[in-house]
Amino acid sequence: MRLRGVFTIGVAGAIALAGCSSGDEAPKQPVDATTLAESVTIDSVVDHLEKLEEIAADNDGNRAAGTPGYTASADYVAQTLRDKGFDVETPEFEYHSFDVASEQLLADGQDIEVQALGYSPSTGPDGITAPIVAVPADESPGCEITDYDGLDVTGAVVLVERGVCPFADKQKLAAERGAVAAVVVNNEDGPLLGGTLGDPDAGEIPTAGVSKADGETLAAADDVTLTLETEATTSTGRNVIAQTTTGSTDDVVMVGAHLDSVPDGPGINDNGTGVAATLETASQLGGSPNVNNAVRFAFWGAEELGLRGSEAYVESLDPEQKADIALYLNFDMLGSENPGYLAYDGDDSDAFGAGPGPEGSAGIERTFVDYFAGVGVDLDGTDFDGRSDYGPFIAAQIPAGGVFSGADGQKTAEQAQEWGGTPDVAYDRNYHSADDTLANIDREALAQNSAAVAYAVGVYAQDLGGPNGVPTGAEREKARAGD
Numbered sequence: 488m489r490l491r492g493v494f495t496i497g498v499a500g501a502i503a504l505a506g507c508s509s510g511d512e513a514p515k516q517p518v519d520a521t522t523l524a525e526s527v528t529i530d531s532v533v534d535h536l537e538k539l540e541e542i543a544a545d546n547d548g549n550r551a552a553g554t555p556g557y558t559a560s561a562d563y564v565a566q567t568l569r570d571k572g573f574d575v576e577t578p579e580f581e582y583h584s585f586d587v588a589s590e591q592l593l594a595d596g597q598d599i600e601v602q603a604l605g606y607s608p609s610t611g612p613d614g615i616t617a618p619i620v621a622v623p624a625d626e627s628p629g630c631e632i633t634d635y636d637g638l639d640v641t642g643a644v645v646l647v648e649r650g651v652c653p654f655a656d657k658q659k660l661a662a663e664r665g666a667v668a669a670v671v672v673n674n675e676d677g678p679l680l681g682g683t684l685g686d687p688d689a690g691e692i693p694t695a696g697v698s699k700a701d702g703e704t705l706a707a708a709d710d711v712t713l714t715l716e717t718e719a720t721t722s723t724g725r726n727v728i729a730q731t732t733t734g735s736t737d738d739v740v741m742v743g744a745h746l747d748s749v750p751d752g753p754g755i756n757d758n759g760t761g762v763a764a765t766l767e768t769a770s771q772l773g774g775s776p777n778v779n780n781a782v783r784f785a786f787w788g789a790e791e792l793g794l795r796g797s798e799a800y801v802e803s804l805d806p807e808q809k810a811d812i813a814l815y816l817n818f819d820m821l822g823s824e825n826p827g828y829l830a831y832d833g834d835d836s837d838a839f840g841a842g843p844g845p846e847g848s849a850g851i852e853r854t855f856v857d858y859f860a861g862v863g864v865d866l867d868g869t870d871f872d873g874r875s876d877y878g879p880f881i882a883a884q885i886p887a888g889g890v891f892s893g894a895d896g897q898k899t900a901e902q903a904q905e906w907g908g909t910p911d912v913a914y915d916r917n918y919h920s921a922d923d924t925l926a927n928i929d930r931e932a933l934a935q936n937s938a939a940v941a942y943a944v945g946v947y948a949q950d951l952g953g954p955n956g957v958p959t960g961a962e963r964e965k966a967r968a969g970d
């Protein structure tokens with residue numbers, strides 16, 4: 488936009504330029520947050536949701552990562568943004584998944600409950616039969632090669648206590664000493680759930696976990712047969728990233744929503760709503776708005792598999808590119824059927840769960856609280872736990888925030904009194920199900936939240952300062968030092 492800054496106010500620019508050659512654009516009005524919020528209408532947001540629902544219907548009822556429904560969703564979003572004049576990229580990323588077909592452990596013929604650790608190599612369908620040898624439970628059980636001094640584990644299944652070092656290290660050392668499999672014993676009561684070797688390359692020998700009680704049974708056994716039929720798969724995902732051609736690229740306002748659904752449903756509230764509100768905000772803003780700061784929109788792949796798209800994206804940035812991101816706004820579920828009105832608790836004013844976010848997160852929370860106060864809604868907080876795509880951003884010390892209408896948590900009696908709806912019932916009963924459809928969206932909540940998305944984008948696109956601002960320049964460097 489050639490004349491940006493010349494006509495900062497007034498419509499006179501349009502008249503003055505009326506005689507320009509064809510193809511020239513009149514200078515645009517500086518973006519105003521309230522005007523932008525008003526331009527994001529519920530009808531246009533619902534249009535995007537209808538499109539996403541149609542895509543799911545045409546593709547086995549879902550838009551999950553790695554499926555044709557996801558590809559069609561990404562194509563729709565990318566095309567919509569290109570039509571509005573954005574520079575659009577669709578960077579690919581790799582992610583791993585892990586499946587367990589069977590897991591079984593027999594000790595002297597007795598069946599022991601066992602869980603394969605994530606990314607454990609497979610034993611094959613016949614399993615491994617071998618003597619079991621326990622590693623002494625010292626202060627660093629199985630974490631140092633000297634733990635194996637005087638212990639012959641060649642061809643054996645090693646029994647090792649959990650704790651002190653990663654599971655991956657324990658099985659690696661056992662493998663180095665010739666063990667053919669490892670069984671990790673929980674160091675507290677109950678089964679060893681959710682343990683992982685971290686990534687497929689870490690796995691040296693089949694590794695599983697058992698409860699503390701079963702660990703004692705195993706220590707007394709002679710031979711065991713361990714069967715873990717596992718498979719690790721590496722897949723390629725895709726994000727959609729679009730940025731305005733205007734505004735300072737040293738102070739990027741980043742806005743994101745995950746584009747994938749779970750495999751069980753069309754993902755209209757989770758997270759068609761965040762996508763639709765973000766996409767319509769981008770559409771109304773246009774690719775070359777009159778803004779001080781560049782705005783970058785992100786539509787993430789494979790969030791439901793563990794924030795894979797946003798994680799890969801943040802990882803792909805060099806330190807300077809990270810430093811250029813002033814803040815990140817995240818929108819994940821905005822139209823829950825029994826809606827909550829929740830802002831990410833960036834200042835930890837609720838003193839619940841995770842602590843406060845990176846410096847600036849508190850200001851972002853206030854921007855949403857103030858906006859909703861202006862339309863007569865009192866927001867509650869929701870824990871700043873990083874369990875959506877803002878997680879990788881706050882881990883990189885980038886301030887973040889957003890609003891949320893609630894998932895499988897229950898609306899309290901006080902909240903129902905404040906906002907209406909049904910107390911002691913989930914915010915979204917259709918969460919991660921086939922019933923997560925447009926018919927089950929609360930359109931009033933979606934309308935208000937969508938306007939709030941646009942409002943926050945409008946505010947920060949123009950001004951990162953003020954009482955609700957985020958650190959800039961040297962302040963930002965200082966705030967993020969140590970990252």
Ligand SMILES: [Zn+2]
Nearest residue numbers: 757758819820
């Ligand atoms: Zn979600």
